[in-house]
Amino acid sequence: MLTQAVTFLIFFAVIGCILYGRKLIKTEKVDAVFGNPERALGGTHWVIVGSSFLLLIWLYYSWDIAKGFYPKSANELCQVAKVNDSLLGLKYQFPIEERELKSTSQIKKENKNLKNINIEIQSSENLNNEQKIILVSFINKTNQLIPLLTNEDLLENETKQKIYDITGKINLLTEKFQKPDYPFETEQELNDRLKAVSEEGGWGITKIDAGSGTIENTIEVPLIPATNKGLKFHAAAQELNLISDEFFKLRNHNPRFKNKIKEIKDQIKTYRKSLDESEEVASNYAKNIMKIARRIEFASIYPPNALDMMQNAIIKFENVQIKAQGGLRFIDILLFPAGTIVASGPSCSEQGSGRWLPKPSDTLNKFILMSKPSVGYKDIPLLWIDMVDVSRMIGFILPDWIADILPGDYPIHTNDGIVKQNFKGNVLNIVTGNFKLFKVPVPYGHIWDSFMRVFLGLVFGILIGVPLGLFMGLNRFAKGFFDPLIELYRPVPPLAWAPLIISVLGIDNTGKVFLLFMVSLSIMIISARAGASGTQLSKIHAAHSLGASKRQILRYVIFPNSLPEILTGIRVAVGMCWGTLVAAEFLAGTTGIGFVENVAKKYFQYEVIWITIFIMGMLGLLFDITLRKIIDKTIPWRGKG
Amino acid sequence: MSDLVSQDLNMIFKTPKGETVHALKDLNFTLKKGELLTVLGPSGCGKTTLLNITAGFIRPTSGIIKLNNKEIDGPGVERGMVFQQGALFEWLTVAENVDFGLRMKNEDSIKTSQKVNEWLEIVGLKGFGNTPTYQLSGGMQQRVALARCLINDPDLILMDEPLGALDALTREKMQSLVLKIWKETGKTIILITHSVEEALLLGERLYVMAPRPGRIHKEYNLPFASMGLKEDLREIKKNKDFGEKREEILEMIWNMEEEIMGKEI
Numbered sequence: 001m002l003t004q005a006v007t008f009l010i011f012f013a014v015i016g017c018i019l020y021g022r023k024l025i026k027t028e029k030v031d032a033v034f035g036n037p038e039r040a041l042g043g044t045h046w047v048i049v050g051s052s053f054l055l056l057i058w059l060y061y062s063w064d065i066a067k068g069f070y071p072k073s074a075n076e077l078c079q080v081a082k083v084n085d086s087l088l089g090l091k092y093q094f095p096i097e098e099r100e101l102k103s104t105s106q107i108k109k110e111n112k113n114l115k116n117i118n119i120e121i122q123s124s125e126n127l128n129n130e131q132k133i134i135l136v137s138f139i140n141k142t143n144q145l146i147p148l149l150t151n152e153d154l155l156e157n158e159t160k161q162k163i164y165d166i167t168g169k170i171n172l173l174t175e176k177f178q179k180p181d182y183p184f185e186t187e188q189e190l191n192d193r194l195k196a197v198s199e200e201g202g203w204g205i206t207k208i209d210a211g212s213g214t215i216e217n218t219i220e221v222p223l224i225p226a227t228n229k230g231l232k233f234h235a236a237a238q239e240l241n242l243i244s245d246e247f248f249k250l251r252n253h254n255p256r257f258k259n260k261i262k263e264i265k266d267q268i269k270t271y272r273k274s275l276d277e278s279e280e281v282a283s284n285y286a287k288n289i290m291k292i293a294r295r296i297e298f299a300s301i302y303p304p305n306a307l308d309m310m311q312n313a314i315i316k317f318e319n320v321q322i323k324a325q326g327g328l329r330f331i332d333i334l335l336f337p338a339g340t341i342v343a344s345g346p347s348c349s350e351q352g353s354g355r356w357l358p359k360p361s362d363t364l365n366k367f368i369l370m371s372k373p374s375v376g377y378k379d380i381p382l383l384w385i386d387m388v389d390v391s392r393m394i395g396f397i398l399p400d401w402i403a404d405i406l407p408g409d410y411p412i413h414t415n416d417g418i419v420k421q422n423f424k425g426n427v428l429n430i431v432t433g434n435f436k437l438f439k440v441p442v443p444y445g446h447i448w449d450s451f452m453r454v455f456l457g458l459v460f461g462i463l464i465g466v467p468l469g470l471f472m473g474l475n476r477f478a479k480g481f482f483d484p485l486i487e488l489y490r491p492v493p494p495l496a497w498a499p500l501i502i503s504v505l506g507i508d509n510t511g512k513v514f515l516l517f518m519v520s521l522s523i524m525i526i527s528a529r530a531g532a533s534g535t536q537l538s539k540i541h542a543a544h545s546l547g548a549s550k551r552q553i554l555r556y557v558i559f560p561n562s563l564p565e566i567l568t569g570i571r572v573a574v575g576m577c578w579g580t581l582v583a584a585e586f587l588a589g590t591t592g593i594g595f596v597e598n599v600a601k602k603y604f605q606y607e608v609i610w611i612t613i614f615i616m617g618m619l620g621l622l623f624d625i626t627l628r629k630i631i632d633k634t635i636p637w638r639g640k641g
Numbered sequence: 642m643s644d645l646v647s648q649d650l651n652m653i654f655k656t657p658k659g660e661t662v663h664a665l666k667d668l669n670f671t672l673k674k675g676e677l678l679t680v681l682g683p684s685g686c687g688k689t690t691l692l693n694i695t696a697g698f699i700r701p702t703s704g705i706i707k708l709n710n711k712e713i714d715g716p717g718v719e720r721g722m723v724f725q726q727g728a729l730f731e732w733l734t735v736a737e738n739v740d741f742g743l744r745m746k747n748e749d750s751i752k753t754s755q756k757v758n759e760w761l762e763i764v765g766l767k768g769f770g771n772t773p774t775y776q777l778s779g780g781m782q783q784r785v786a787l788a789r790c791l792i793n794d795p796d797l798i799l800m801d802e803p804l805g806a807l808d809a810l811t812r813e814k815m816q817s818l819v820l821k822i823w824k825e826t827g828k829t830i831i832l833i834t835h836s837v838e839e840a841l842l843l844g845e846r847l848y849v850m851a852p853r854p855g856r857i858h859k860e861y862n863l864p865f866a867s868m869g870l871k872e873d874l875r876e877i878k879k880n881k882d883f884g885e886k887r888e889e890i891l892e893m894i895w896n897m898e899e900e901i902m903g904k905e906i
């Protein structure tokens with residue numbers, strides 16, 4: 001429903017914006033010459049066209065349009081797939097989709113095999129003449145098997161009758177299939193089926209696993225036929241399966257053929273037994289000839305025109321079922337681009353772009369589901385608020401040794417088994433957070449964890465990197481002393497450090513924050529240093545003549561002068577940290593957006609993967625916009641000095 | 642005695658390549674309190690070097706320079722500097738730039754803001770106190786630089802081509818402003834310029850410097866600055882005496898330049 005509305009909306013938006021844009025181009029005086037950047041300004045309508053196209057392509061290639069407009073089509077196509085699959089077993093005997101009759105191609109193949117083996121034997125140096133003569137006689141006998149199968153006159157009446165029966169069944173099915181009330185379903189059957197359908201759920205439905213509270217992947221396309229049309233195909237497929245089973249059991253073995261093949265087998269067996277170990281080559285050739293004979297035995301080779309009637313019946317049914325598909329065929333061609341459901345056969349899964357490209361509607365549904373704190377991912381919400389007592393934070397901040405260094409002893413229980421609290425004990429309760437105050441909301445969850453890691457890594461990087469960078473920009477010793485250290489670790493891709501740092505500092509926050517600290521530190525040092533050493537000498541001279549001390553010059557001239565560089569550095573560092581974090585969370589950990597994506601990857605949860613990609617993109621964008629706003633606010637003089 | 646006295650001042654630079662440049666050679670001069678000295682000379686004759694030494698930004702190779710009988714051995718508030726490009730702090734507003742020196746001394750903020758307003762009025766920037774400096778024109782920026790320097794009440798004001806980057810009209814107005822301030826405050830001023838006219842107009846005394854090694858080539862005592870306090874500057878330029886002096890100095894500098902070019906070719 002939503003998909004339909006969105007599709008229509010963006011469709012008309014695109015058309016409207018294109019018309020508006022054309023009108024604008026016509027009415028606008030085109031006075032700007034080519035190459036003038038002014039010409040690229042404005043044009044929100046083209047933004048709408050661009051993003052709408054993107055969404056439209058997504059909707060189309062994820063098959064969401066098909067799902068939105070024809071929600072039953074996948075299920076029906078699945079039933080068609082079943083029919084196709086059942087028909088395939090019958091069809092492949094005939095030149096319907098193949099080039100030639102199966103019998104013909106098999107005869108060709110075995111003739112060729114016999115010829116090859118003949119040539120090999122004739123030219124073999126490991127065989128003596130006597131062996132060669134015997135083996136060639138086996139080949140000739142095997143060759144004589146084929147006419148025994150293809151001779152119309154030798155076809156037994158019983159076999160003919162069977163072929164006739166099967167053909168009759170196919171024709172009957174064709175007739176029934178065309179009737180509107182096929183297949184007949186009792187009230188009971190109908191109710192059972194509809195119940196099963198509703199239990200199975202619709203196309204691409206997502207369910208929450210009641211046990212773990214996480215979203216589980218369910219079958220993509222429902223198997224049980226939900227519509228009358230689908231049921232028709234489903235029933236036909238089942239009947240066809242029975243028919244093709246029957247056909248496969250049928251063998252064209254007349255008595256003469258049976259005798260002949262028994263004779264060949266016996267002769268070869270005896271011959272092989274008569275050979276001793278030194279004549280292994282001959283034995284092997286004999287074995288290979290026997291293999292060919294057996295293949296001919298099981299190949300269901302028929303006389304050239306024996307199956308003509310059956311072929312016609314199958315073609316007729318094929319035409320009828322294609323006709324019965326009606327509009328479904330066009331839906332399949334038009335609305336299931338880059339793949340199809342029919343190709344999956346009776347397994348009813350999406351094959352093609354619809355498989356790995358999640359539908360926008362499903363993605364949105366899952367995202368809404370995952371956003372619920374009770375669902376989340378792996379028992380942890382994406383972003384939620386927890387009420388935490390302030391005492392716990394106080395206990396976390398205050399070190400425990402404060403209580404230890406106080407004079408006196410901790411309380412000891414008395415003879416009555418009562419513990420009397422004393423001052424030292426009370427202090428211990430405070431520094432360990434073992435008391436109650438009031439509760440404050442504290443955010444937590446995957447998004448919050450990722451955010452905090454970046455934030456902390458960045459803050460530490462700034463707190464240490466900026467002063468150090470400024471110092472290095474102004475002091476020869478500092479520059480010389482710290483440069484090797486920084487230049488040694490900076491060129492190494494941050495992720496290369498990750499395994500080391502994570503194994504030393506642990507997979508939890510400490511390791512990741514330290515990794516991000518390393519990333520941001522080098523960036524902040526370099527930008528602060530560039531800012532400091534880029535200060536114009538005349539400004540520093542001016543400050544000196546105005547009576548500023550060294551410290552004041554640092555605080556009031558060099559620092560503000562480096563601020564643009566520092567803030568740009570922060571912006572770069574945020575981007576780098578964000579990229580590194582996600583990859584680090586891939587490596588190890590139990591929370592964070594990268595972790596969610598990594599787990600989703602393991603279970604092929606494409607929607608979740610896309611959701612995490614969106615979350616990361618949005619958060620990255622949010623960081624950047626916020627920083628850009630801050631930069632514009634704090635250093636309006638940038639580039640104007 | 643609040644004179645600026647220079648005795649046998651020598652400045653020899655060593656370039657990283659190992660060459661030596663004799664930027665100033667045996668400079669001897671005395672500048673009395675309240676005098677306005679303009680310095681003229683071809684490019685590279687050591688004018689900026691002289692000013693930097695006076696300001697205390699660099700130390701001379703040999704010789705002594707004293708202000709008020711005290712040897713100059715570093716930058717100080719008693720010597721204010723105005724640079725060619727203003728060298729304003731663009732992250733501060735006009736008023737914050739002007740009171741920078743007072744703030745560094747932690748002076749009373751009410752008094753400071755009073756002073757700032759006074760000085761802004763003197764340099765003709767009343768009402769621009771809260772404007773960011775990057776929004777000002779070149780002439781306005783130089784006024785701010787002047788006010789920033791003067792609010793500290795220095796004994797000596799050093800100006801290195803302060804009007805060099807301004808257009809002719811603005812420049813003329815600023816020249817009057819410099820004269821006006823000179824008269825009203827009675828400060829000692831050294832002003833470096835490339836314009837012969839400006840040097841003649843503003844300089845009570847005028848040094849023409851010669852390069853390689855940098856030295857004082859000729860010294861003038863001029864009446865035009867005192868005239869400029871009463872008369873219109875453009876009228877002075879029409880003065881016959883003024884024209885003669887201008888031709889003389891121009892020729893002198895031309896000859897020097899020719900000599901340099903000849904040497905180099």
Ligand SMILES: Nc1ncnc2c1ncn2[C@@H]1O[C@H](COP(=O)(O)OP(=O)(O)OP(=O)(O)O)[C@@H](O)[C@H]1O
Nearest residue numbers: 654655656662664683684685686687688689690691
């Ligand atoms: N730090 C330095 N190292 C080496 N040589 C220097 C240095 N500073 C100045 N010089 C040289 O000293 C000489 C005088 O330079 P100065 O800047 O004083 O010239 P100027 O008269 O101010 O020239 P201009 O009119 O172009 O500003 C020049 O030849 C210059 O190359």
Ligand SMILES: [Mg+2]
Nearest residue numbers: 688689690801
């Ligand atoms: Mg100079």
